[in-house]
Amino acid sequence: MSYGRPINPETTIVRHSGEVPHREIEVDLCVVGAGISGTTTALEAARLGQSVVIVDGMPALGGQAVNSIIGTFCGLYRNGTHGHRFTFGIVDDMLDWLERDEALHYRHGPMTTVVHYNEISLSRWVETRIDQAGVIPVTGATLRGVTTEGRRITALHLVTRYGDVTIRAQGFADCSGDAALTYLAGFECREPVEKIYGSQQAVVEGIKVDVEPPAREELAQRIAEKAEDYGLIRKNGLMFYFPGKDVAVMNMTHVETPLDPIEASRTGLIGKDQVDRGIQLLRREYPEIFGEITVRSYGLPGIRQTRWIKAKHHIVVDEVVNQVKFDDAIARTAWPIELHNAAEGFVWTTFDEDHTHYVPFSSMISPEADNLVAVGRCIDGDPAALSSVRVMGPCMAQGMAAANALELAGSGSVHQLDIGALQDRVRDNLDRTDGVAP
Numbered sequence: 001m002s003y004g005r006p007i008n009p010e011t012t013i014v015r016h017s018g019e020v021p022h023r024e025i026e027v028d029l030c031v032v033g034a035g036i037s038g039t040t041t042a043l044e045a046a047r048l049g050q051s052v053v054i055v056d057g058m059p060a061l062g063g064q065a066v067n068s069i070i071g072t073f074c075g076l077y078r079n080g081t082h083g084h085r086f087t088f089g090i091v092d093d094m095l096d097w098l099e100r101d102e103a104l105h106y107r108h109g110p111m112t113t114v115v116h117y118n119e120i121s122l123s124r125w126v127e128t129r130i131d132q133a134g135v136i137p138v139t140g141a142t143l144r145g146v147t148t149e150g151r152r153i154t155a156l157h158l159v160t161r162y163g164d165v166t167i168r169a170q171g172f173a174d175c176s177g178d179a180a181l182t183y184l185a186g187f188e189c190r191e192p193v194e195k196i197y198g199s200q201q202a203v204v205e206g207i208k209v210d211v212e213p214p215a216r217e218e219l220a221q222r223i224a225e226k227a228e229d230y231g232l233i234r235k236n237g238l239m240f241y242f243p244g245k246d247v248a249v250m251n252m253t254h255v256e257t258p259l260d261p262i263e264a265s266r267t268g269l270i271g272k273d274q275v276d277r278g279i280q281l282l283r284r285e286y287p288e289i290f291g292e293i294t295v296r297s298y299g300l301p302g303i304r305q306t307r308w309i310k311a312k313h314h315i316v317v318d319e320v321v322n323q324v325k326f327d328d329a330i331a332r333t334a335w336p337i338e339l340h341n342a343a344e345g346f347v348w349t350t351f352d353e354d355h356t357h358y359v360p361f362s363s364m365i366s367p368e369a370d371n372l373v374a375v376g377r378c379i380d381g382d383p384a385a386l387s388s389v390r391v392m393g394p395c396m397a398q399g400m401a402a403a404n405a406l407e408l409a410g411s412g413s414v415h416q417l418d419i420g421a422l423q424d425r426v427r428d429n430l431d432r433t434d435g436v437a438p
């Protein structure tokens with residue numbers, strides 16, 4: 001078929017000049033990391049009229065929420081079977097999008113409301129909204145260096161397969177999960193002394209929709225008894241179902257998530273092997289419902305907690321348990337302590353129905369930097385506290401706060417903000433008590 005066009009047989013001979021191609025961009029805000037934290041930060045900043053660039057080492061946007069197939073938004077609702085929503089703003093549009101796409105399922109109770117979502121629809125929401133907002137994406141771009149002048153970051157230096165990129169900005173948001181920006185800038189960070197495990201997620205298909213799935217406790221019990229026989233490292237697990245559909249997100253594995261480049265690369269191989277073992281267990285132990293399941297897609301290795309910033313405030317687990325409402329609170333949640341600190345399982349400490357704990361702005365800012373705010377997995381807390389406030393509901397609220405804080409700070413310091421003015425801008429995420437999910 002010629003499509004009516006003659007074929008041009010000519011080619012051009014090229015040779016590398018020895019110079020690495022180099023692009024420079026100057027914006028108001030540079031967001032490093034395009035997961036749920038970075039996406040929310042970038043969209044909120046664009047809504048405020050800022051010029052924004054969003055950078056990610058992966059070739060696609062969406063971070064772990066999309067690419068590791070997390071599959072469920074947690075920490076978004078108050079406890080109880082029909083608690084109100086905790087976080088509003090950008091998330092309203094995201095939930096509307098997923099609902100219109102028939103790509104979400106609200107699971108009410110027994111502890112709280114969680115939102116199961118289809119990761120493909122979520123990826124299209126992220127990409128569409130980032131594009132419509134005029135945010136400049138720089139994907140497949142790894143941080144190589146950071147220029148600082150005194151207490152300010154002035155430029156980032158990135159490596160991509162097509163050449164180098166320098167980004168100059170007034171403000172920077174570290175939404176990298178591993179505090180990559182803060183660490184590379186030379187500011188203090190924390191690493192846990194005790195190992196914290198990640199998980200390899202997968203979407204499985206072929207579930208028999210006319211058979212009742214095993215109850216959570218029964219599934220957990222069976223996995224605990226049989227895990228060793230199948231060579232599974234983790235001895236518990238969950239399946240997130242979509243009613244009436246033959247697919248589920250499987251969360252049954254534990255993998256180490258080291259910060260060493262060679263060791264980190266093995267994580268995905270070990271994780272997929274663990275998924276395959278989980279599939280064998282489910283097929284053989286529950287043949288009626290899972291006898292014919294296969295993996296539709298493996299996520300990228302899911303990383304929970306590796307390195308995070310040392311902030312002005314370090315949230316401790318007692319502040320979570322005792323519901324401390326910080327003077328500079330900017331986000332809230334009631335998600336349990338969910339600390340994956342053992343190969344075979346995790347700490348799971350739930351809270352009462354009327355429990356609310358808070359995230360202070362001071363846990364998002366380094367004492368050493370004036371124009372840097374951390375969001376999401378890399379804000380400051382002890383491992384147990386962080387295991388709650390890093391789930392995606394509060395990540396989105398932190399993103400809203402970070403964008404507003406950096407806009408309010410302008411060319412000044414995030415340490416000299418009018419906290420009341422910041423809180424007024426994110427008031428809904430502190431006080432609203434409506435938004436019960438359908």
Ligand SMILES: Cc1cc2nc3c(=O)[nH]c(=O)nc-3n(C[C@H](O)[C@H](O)[C@H](O)COP(=O)(O)OP(=O)(O)OC[C@H]3O[C@@H](n4cnc5c(N)ncnc54)[C@H](O)[C@@H]3O)c2cc1C
Pocket residue numbers: 032033034035036037038055056057058062063064065070071072073074075141142143175176177178180198199200201302303304375376377378390391392393395
């Ligand atoms: C297996 C697993 C299951 C979970 N289950 C749930 C759940 O059910 N519900 C829930 O709400 N939460 C869950 N969580 C927690 C939640 O998913 C994460 O804490 C949250 O997604 C973090 O979002 P983020 O945007 O802060 O980080 P990420 O999504 O990790 O995004 C960080 C981004 O930064 C990029 N990046 C990192 N370093 C660099 C660099 N040097 N250069 C360029 N880019 C870089 C990464 O590529 C990545 O895209 C789970 C986490 C895991 C790992």
